[in-house]
Amino acid sequence: MGSRGHVLVVDDERAIRRLLYMYLTDAGFTVAEAADGRDALAQVRQGGIDLVLLDLMLPEVDGFEVTRRLREITNVPVIMITARSEEAHRVTGLELGADDYVTKPFSPLEVVARVRAVLRRAAGDRVATRIITVDDIEIEPESRRVTRGGHEVELTRLEFDLLTELATHPRMVFTRERLLEKVWGYQSAVGAKTVDVHVANLRRKLGDDIGIVAVRGIGYKIESGR
Numbered sequence: 001m002g003s004r005g006h007v008l009v010v011d012d013e014r015a016i017r018r019l020l021y022m023y024l025t026d027a028g029f030t031v032a033e034a035a036d037g038r039d040a041l042a043q044v045r046q047g048g049i050d051l052v053l054l055d056l057m058l059p060e061v062d063g064f065e066v067t068r069r070l071r072e073i074t075n076v077p078v079i080m081i082t083a084r085s086e087e088a089h090r091v092t093g094l095e096l097g098a099d100d101y102v103t104k105p106f107s108p109l110e111v112v113a114r115v116r117a118v119l120r121r122a123a124g125d126r127v128a129t130r131i132i133t134v135d136d137i138e139i140e141p142e143s144r145r146v147t148r149g150g151h152e153v154e155l156t157r158l159e160f161d162l163l164t165e166l167a168t169h170p171r172m173v174f175t176r177e178r179l180l181e182k183v184w185g186y187q188s189a190v191g192a193k194t195v196d197v198h199v200a201n202l203r204r205k206l207g208d209d210i211g212i213v214a215v216r217g218i219g220y221k222i223e224s225g226r
Contacts, residue, residue, distance in 0.1 A: 004028040005050040005119050010040040010066070011081065012058055020053060023108040024115065037061030041069055049076055051119055053111070054098075056082040056089065064096060071097040075157050077118045081106070087193065094197045097156050100184065117185030122157060132167045134211055135224050139164055146206075153205055158183065162198050166212060166222040175219040195220070 007029045009020045017033045024031045032049070034040040037058045043049060052070065056063035067078055080093045080101040090101050099118050102111055132139040136149045144160055146153045155163065161183045166174065174182070176192040184194070199212055199220060211223045 004116075006030045006032065006048055007051050007053060007115060008032045008034060008040060008043055008049045009053045010034045010037070010058065010063075011053075011055040012036060013055075016055070016081075019108055020111060023112050027112045027116075029115070037063070037066040040066055044070060044074060044076060051077045051079065051115060051122075053079050053081060053115070056080055056093065064092060067093060067096045067098050071156070077122050077157070079111075079114060079118060081111075091193070091197055094194060095201065099158055100194075121161065121183065121185045132164065134167050134170070134222060137167075137206065137210060139167055148206055148210075155202070155205065159198055159202055159205070162195070163202055163206075166220065170222055170224060173215050173218055173221045177219075179219065 004027065007024055009017050009024070009031060010033075011017050011020075012035050014035070017035070021031045021033065032043060034043055038061055040052065040054065041061075044052065054063050054066060058066065061069075063080060063082070067080070070076065070078060077099045078097065080090070080098045081104065082089060082093075082101065083104040093101060099122075100114055102114060130141070132141065138147045139160075140146070141164060144157075146155055146160065146163065162179065165179065165182050176195040179195050180192065199214075202212060203210060213221050213223055215221060
């Protein structure tokens with residue numbers, strides 16, 4: 001059986017790298033390791049990495065800076081690993097383009113499950129090759145291209161998937177938990193804030209009038225004609 005994907009584990013603690021290596025290889029993944037941000041960036045630039053498991057507290061170049069630089073060169077999925085429990089650090093990482101996060105101490109089996117979910121989403125089935133329109137926004141699922149008023153807007157993979165999910169079902173109300181399941185590939189009450197962060201990013205990039213409406217106490221829907 002071939003590899004399920006090539007995962008780069010970035011952590012300055014060898015014991016953590018070894019632990020994740022063991023569980024990920026047992027799950028069928030090919031695993032590379034890096035002890036610092038510079039090495040991680042170099043390995044990603046060489047190509048062949050499908051996902052990065054990235055510790056935030058790294059020597060020289062921290063995980064936030066690594067994520068920022070990665071997003072300048074690639075859309076390879078990034079799962080942050082952090083000992084910090086503060087919500088602000090998680091939000092910062094997500095805003096920089098990280099796809100998910102786990103907090104130390106973590107369950108190695110949960111990390112494997114999240115790796116699978118993120119890779120499944122990244123390589124998941126695309127919506128049929130048609131153009132989805134919401135007012136002057138056009139979404140091209142096959143090319144993963146979004147334009148507004150004829151001008152292309154650069155979105156991250158998750159922002160694109162979230163917008164597409166909402167726009168494919170206009171006026172349908174999605175709970176945050178349902179969006180996590182549909183877009184992120186798993187259910188997590190802890191991660192509900194993640195949806196809010198990505199909605200805020202969509203509004204910032206496409207404009208506050210894009211039609212994504214917050215339904216108080218429930219979640220979001222998209223409407224046209226706003």
